[in-house]
Amino acid sequence: MTKKEIIENGYIDKYLLGLTTEEESREVERLAVLYPEIQQEINAARVTIWGKFNRNLTQPALLNSFLTKRRVMMWSVIIISFFSLGFFILCQEHFSLKQNYTIQSRRLAQEQAKVSSLVTSNKIASADAEFLHALGTRRIRLKGCGITPEAEVMVFRSVYTGVMKLRVIDLPELPDGTKYQVWAHRTGDDDLLIGELSSPVRFDSLYSLEPVQQYSALQITSLNSETNASVPVCLATFHK
Numbered sequence: 001m002t003k004k005e006i007i008e009n010g011y012i013d014k015y016l017l018g019l020t021t022e023e024e025s026r027e028v029e030r031l032a033v034l035y036p037e038i039q040q041e042i043n044a045a046r047v048t049i050w051g052k053f054n055r056n057l058t059q060p061a062l063l064n065s066f067l068t069k070r071r072v073m074m075w076s077v078i079i080i081s082f083f084s085l086g087f088f089i090l091c092q093e094h095f096s097l098k099q100n101y102t103i104q105s106r107r108l109a110q111e112q113a114k115v116s117s118l119v120t121s122n123k124i125a126s127a128d129a130e131f132l133h134a135l136g137t138r139r140i141r142l143k144g145c146g147i148t149p150e151a152e153v154m155v156f157r158s159v160y161t162g163v164m165k166l167r168v169i170d171l172p173e174l175p176d177g178t179k180y181q182v183w184a185h186r187t188g189d190d191d192l193l194i195g196e197l198s199s200p201v202r203f204d205s206l207y208s209l210e211p212v213q214q215y216s217a218l219q220i221t222s223l224n225s226e227t228n229a230s231v232p233v234c235l236a237t238f239h240k
Contacts (some may be wrong), residue, residue, distance in 0.1 A: 006031055006038060012045050029203045030169050033154055036133045043129055050118050073097060128165075128206050136160045142218055142234035148172055151234050155209070155218060162211035166195060167203075171233065174199040177225050180233065184215040 006012065006028060014020045015028045032039040076093050080086030131137060136159045144151035152169040166182060174180065182195035194210040220234040 012041050016045055033167055039129050132156055140236050142236040145235045146232045148233045153234050164209040164211050165206040166209055167206055168201055171201055178222055181221050181223050183219045184212045185217040186214055187216045
């Protein structure tokens with residue numbers, strides 16, 4: 001799939017709405033890392049979808065329903081003065097109104113929580129996008145090695161603040177009892193563990209790493225906690 005196909009065939013909207021397959025989602029995320037304009041399209045589409053969703057939530061559906069039920073109750077009070085059985089009907093109507101109001105209030109609270117979560121996610125995504133595409137952010141590609149030649153991750157490092165973050169492009173699924181470790185190899189000094197990734201490994205998130213200034217290589221290994229066996233997965237070396 002190419003950058004042009006992603007944009008023209010509507011894969012970005014499908015991705016945000018959860019309508020893409022796992023393979024299509026992985027491709028969209030991979031191209032978003034490689035092309036800033038794809039990430040910008042994703043951010044813009046996310047804001048648009050959230051705006052439409054938020055406007056729908058602000059419609060006074062709950063208030064209209066409450067007023068409608070209240071009118072029904074008022075008519076029941078009028079009828080009860082003429083019919084002795086109206087009291088029983090009024091009690092049923094009141095109970096139904098209260099139950100319906102409680103259900104709708106609960107649903108509204110749930111939808112508001114979803115909106116709040118979406119706003120928070122959007123802010124995080126915007127901050128991540130700003131960091132990824134800042135002029136002072138450098139990209140370090142770690143390519144597969146050993147028995148995992150297809151593995152690949154991208155490390156982003158700010159030359160101004162030293163902040164380091166990692167995005168997974170392609171990593172094998174972790175077996176039970178295994179985790180990924182991110183190491184910085186330092187010439188003449190001990191290797192430094194700067195991050196860990198546990199299952200499930202997400203392709204749509206940035207993992208924060210411990211900042212390190214001097215290093216000759218970055219490497220990802222898989223560690224089996226039962227056998228303590230470490231296997232190299234990805235590697236990037238530097239000549240300084």
